[in-house]
Amino acid sequence: MSSEAIGSATKRRDALAHVKAANWGKGLSTLARITRMNLRHPWQAAFAIGSTIIAASLQLLIPQLLGHAVDQTQTAFAGGTAGQAAEQALWTSALLLLVVSTLRGLFTMSQNYFAEAVGHHIGYELRLACYEKIQRLSFSFHDQVHSGDLITIGMLDLEGVRMYFSTGLVRAVLLSMLIGIGAYLLLSTDLVLGLLALSFVPFVAWRSSVTRLRLRATWLDLQERLSVLSRVMEENLSGIRVVRAFASQAYEMVKFDRASADALELAHERVNIRVRNTSAMTFSFFLAMMLVLLFGGRKVIAGEISVGTLTTFLTFMTILQMPVRQIGLMVNSFARASTCGSRLFDLLDMDVAIKDAPDAKPLEITEGTLRFENVSFAYPAAETRPILRNVSFEARKGETIGIVGPPGSGKSTIAHLIPRFYDVTAGRVMLDGQDVRKVTLGSLRKEVAVVQQDAFLFTTTIENNIAYGDPWAHEQRIERASGYAQLHNYVLGLPAGYKTVVGERGVSLSGGQRQRLTIARTMMLRPSVIVFDDSTAAIDAATEQRIRSAMRQFAKDRVTIVIAHRLSSLMHADQILFVENGEIVERGTHEELLAKGGRYKALYDLQVRPGDDVLSEYGEAG
């Protein structure tokens, strides 16, 4: 494996580590919890289990009926019964067999259907619970957890839990009935022959369980290797211009082949594991059958048992073969449900860090004044590294605050504290005298809107995307917002106009267009505080200028905060804060800051003056 493959494999293994560390106790309590969930559908669960028991009993009757029928024929053949009576007996057996077989079918149907139904209901409940939880978990959670992992939990792990009832629990009942009663019947009919007939059971049960678990382990491993392969492919395709630019198709093929060979090797190993065991299991079954035939035959010859009994034995064996092989599936289902379940429940039980305080009141906007009072902040995962230190400022309705500073200085964090995407570690953020932590989240986020850096598009029409925060909105408002964001003309140029579907499966928009759409979307909310979080970086300065002038009216009724690298985005602000290492190091208007000759001035020089001079100045300085 290449070094990069190993790197990612280790990372994934770390992610899986807590699964492997999950001890038996936790596994059992997870299974118990899933079982309890199943029992919340008592009628369907009872029907499923009841039908299973009846179906299994009927299935066990069939070999006996067959054996009986053969014996009747045998007796009649030997002249034991008169023709008429023999015929009668055969008819009775045949009818009985027909009825039993049909009933077995009906009960099997009801067993499978109700077992599936319980599973689907659980699946439905878990889906909703997952969705609700994921929507509610705060930003700090989503920062730490990879979205791919959440998707795995919400799709694959959920399946593992859903399948537990039908493939694990109900099957366990069925298998223990069939094997248990079957074994009892065989052993009680003839101990030696019974032992012979059952001799394959422990071997197959053991092999099939071990194989299934090993297949599962290699499957997980294979998934890792395949994900390396798909990453190689995806990066190649997304970066195809780089690949072509460096004429490195051959190198990329080598990379592909390496990842591919890694995966193929394991895929072959899986085939080997599977085949070695299925063949061995079939062999052991037939071997047992041969022994039954040999010794049973001798017993028939010796007159100890009838041909019918021998038939019963042989039929029983064919009936038992399937369930015994399925023991592996059942064990696998338990293993899968317990690991999948523990991951799923970990998510569902996760504490939501940011939620309404018990006595939270709706936010009331009177003046529309935003105040930061000695705010400090550190991410929960790294509390010793403060991102913001003692940040204080005030902004009144109609004012624009510009925030600028090097990457990682904490600019965006300031924005995220206002709508409580994160909570401050010290100090407080106040809106009209109300601490944001003491008002309801719903009311707060209605009043504070952030135009995000990464402009996420939902798979729906452009108009619905703009109206995302106000899904009742009228067309005219949508178009007005779109006009303000300088998007209207572009949209009108599209074949389907505002009905054009965008997002993952729709038309793709450029970075700038996406950002303009996000701006329009945020304006729809009519918030009291609007924050542009570096959300115009992909928009050219001229368009941005037009957006700004279009928004002038809009900005009168609210506090506007502009975070940007490009100074032309915030030069006009009423107050500019220069943030460095989490602290406000300079503040004032554009003119004041230029006059001051500090960091802001240096940045201005670099961006606005022709580059040569600045370069030479830097050269001299360094």
Place this chain on the structure above:
Amino acid sequence: MAQEHAGELDTESSNMREDDRRPPRAVVGSHRIEEEIFGKAFDKNIVKRIWAFVEPYRGKVFIAVAAVLVFTAMQLVIPLIIRYAIDHGITRGSVDHASLLAACGVFLLAILINYGASYTQEVVVGKVAEHVLFDIRRAMFGHLQKVSLSFMDKTEVGRLMSRLQGDVNSMQEFLETCVLSIGDIALLFGIVFVMLWFDFRLGLLTLSVLPVLFIVRLFWLPRARNAFMAAHETNSVANGALAEAIHGVRAVQSMGRQQVNFTLYDDKAHANLRTHLTAARYAQVMVPIVDLLTGFAMAIVIVVGGSMAVSESLDIGVMIAFLFYIQRFFDPIRSLTLQYSVMQRAMASGKRLTDVLDVKVDVQDKPDAKVLSSDMDGSVEFRNVSFGYNPKHPVLRNVSFRVNPGETVALVGPTGSGKSSSMALIHRFYDVQQGQVLVGGHDVRDLTQESLGRQIAMVLQEPFLFTGTVFENIRYHKAEATREDVVKAAKAVGAHDFIVSLAGGYDAMLEERGGNLSLGQRQLISFARALVADAKILVLDEATANIDSYTEMLIQKALVKLLEGRTGLVIAHRLATIRGADRILVLQNGQLIETGNHDQLMATGGLYSKLYNLNYASFDDIPDDELLVSAQNGSQT
């Protein structure tokens, strides 16, 4: 068919949507899945194409088929042996230990053969299928390395990935199924044959249940398939909505859509529950029918076979064998029905795969293509070049210019003027419609693409990094580059300092697309990468995105370093870069309208001087209307 279903779902959900919890403009996820799941069960052309991939393993496939047939034969023979043992070893009145022993001996032999055959079949089929799967994927991936960039530009990566993964996987399933189907068909015919051979009348009577089964299946299949498809579709739709909620969680939370979205998701999840319950009903309804028919068949054997045995026209062993066969009889029919849908799915996938494999390769090496040697002079020349992605709408019209060895030329012009297309033509990403592009004095169409690529280093506007270490990214595919070369390059472009400050230094792992680095840092690494490539010609598309001031300065310095001793073509956005160039080419609407150095162009008072005098930090900052005015003025003078 998928469309029809999407329609149904829409009407269903719109009925429930008449309340205030479901706003008119609110949706979660998408309503439909885009692709056909089932195709024709058999499409000759597609099968032929797939066979081309199986062909190399032909020998193994024949072995597998042979093994399947042997395996099937053993399945048939074993009940026969039992029958023989019962009829000849046990019940013929006389005690015949020898026959019983012989029968058991044959039995043992049969199961050994069975073991061998099943082992061979499964191993061979399993491995060949895996091989073919990887081969198809490799062929597609390799093909995508060659197809024209215009195809790649308009095709989403996600869509290609689903071809390379999902569709390829269903081919694997298909191949395994094919071999199994052969076995199943053989088993079915074998059972029918053996039954009829043993006793024609009883066999025929027993088989009389078959037509009933077929008729029932005929009615059942289309309905069941619709139900399964609906279930599949609602599942994808619900999963899609969940994925959207996960990816867009920040947008959802900041716009307070949680409540509405939950209600809408509930609709989707509930639709999914309903379709799955319906599908389960369809799947299970066949169980009692098959059991009823099995019961009938067994009853017939007992009544008819039994009385025949009594009247001595049938051996009792035959009757037992019949009972055995009946229980095995329905298995192949059941699995053949399943395999039918696998085939349909495979054809739909196969169609999509061949579509990818058939994408035309526009730009290809000529059979007698020359290798561009590394001691060529490094000149670049455009001779009357016209080009358009769509030939009807040319983006370059009759453009001619020459860049002398070692010269740095800046390409300047408003968005859409043809700057990027010119760059792409030098590297022969596309072929010109008229005229010629010459590199080192050779028409690029006469050179091998590989050698051309080696002499041209490109730095794209959006730096793209691969998952891997910093070292691997800088070296990229130049295997002969040593660690010293890489460090030297990084130092030259000023990336060394931040690289060594990363945990692991040059061996620090970059996350996907270099997500753990800033844009400016990624830019610097891509500069280092171009420097290590050490090509004669450097083609650079300057980044427009805003980078913090310190890195910005580093980048401007690095650029000077990068252009040293090379022919440079730069799509320049920054005035500093433009003024530093030896010559400036001004493009407008696909035509070259001005050329000269900064002072010359300023003196002539054309478009360039007008743009420059507007005093924007970058040409991209100039508003369209001002540009328009300048352009008009420019053309008047």
